[in-house]
Amino acid sequence: MSFPITRLRRLRSTEALRSMIRETSLSVSDFVYPLFVVHGNKVKEEIKSMPGQYRMSVDVLVEECRKIYDMGIPSVMLFGIPEYKDALGTESYSDNGIVQQAIRELSSKVPGLLVVADVCLCEYTDHGHCGVIEHNDVNNDKTLDLLTKQSVSYAKAGVGMIAPSDMMDGRVEAIRQALDNNGFSNIPIMAYSAKYASGFYGPFREAADSAPQFGDRRSYQMDPANSNEAMREIELDIVEGADIIMVKPALSYLDIIRRAKDEFNLPIAAYNVSGEYSMVKAAAANGWIDGDRVMMESLLSIKRAGADIIISYFAPEVAALLK
Ligand code: PBG
Secondary structure (H helix, E strand, O other), X not given: OOOOOOOHHHHHOOHHHHHHOOOOOOOHHHEEEEEEEEOXXXXXXXXXXXXXXXXXXXXXXXXXXXXXXXXXXXXXXXXXXXXXXXXXOHHHHOOOOHHHHHHHHHHHHOOOOEEEEEEOOOOOEXXXXXOEEEOOEEEHHHHHHHHHHHXXXXXXXXXXXXXXXXXXXXXXXXXXXXXXXXXXXXXOEEEEEXXXXXXXXXXXXXXOOOOOOOOOOOOOOEOOOOOHHHHHHHHHHHHHOOOXXXXXXXXXXXXXXXXXXXXXXXXXXXXXXXXXHHHHHHHHHOOOOOHHHHHHHHHHHHHHHOOOEEEEOOHHHHHHHHO
């Protein structure tokens, strides 16, 4: 039936009708909140390119996590900024590393909160790349060994979930085996499976002081032009033992999220990355857009595309709005 019998505006005429036929909704339990942790005491420094986000010392982090857990956000993801960097990123697997300290404190002081730790070397290496450098490139297989050490060290500290973001081939299998061999077979892996070499990570690299000192990440992160390859990456991670797969960034890759949703039946996470956050903040600060409205609309689009989990710096603001 077509017009005038069919009039789609009929069901849009009141909020009651609109809410009845709404197909997608955001819930506070969809969210993971990413946080940056630094050494020291009472440190809370704002990240210039990410208004409203901070680098925090562990004591401040614990308070922040209490607050957001009370708001209903079930999970945080930790990124560490070490005191010293070296060629192999050795602080990443030191049992006294900054993320290890944060994990221990959070598991005793905010019980119930799911603490996810990003596994990667770029924050810990003096060259800023995600692995061991040889002949001006990242050596895949030598990097695996360091990633497994970092993962096991986080597991010993009491981490809830491991999230490898390095994009080395074979890392999910290597990490799964290392966790299992060390008695951590119950710790899930959320794999950054389709992680693109993206300009949208710009503000994060300032936040974590992790910009590569030479070259770029195109020899390990994915080409933004590719979609079939993303399905191969995801398939391999599933075979290697990933429990949750991730697409990153989110907003320029909604097609990849939807394809992953249609082709695989694992839970899908999407990372609404730093640049996606900062662009909304900058435009809103200029009065060019309604920041809250654009925030909710873009997060809803990520959910509608098929994401089950959204990793976003907006998490606390969304929680406040949903209340
Ligand atoms: C580490 C890592 C990055 C992000 C998450 N983990 C940076 C990168 O790959 O350069 C980016 C997150 C964001 O932009 O919010 N490899």
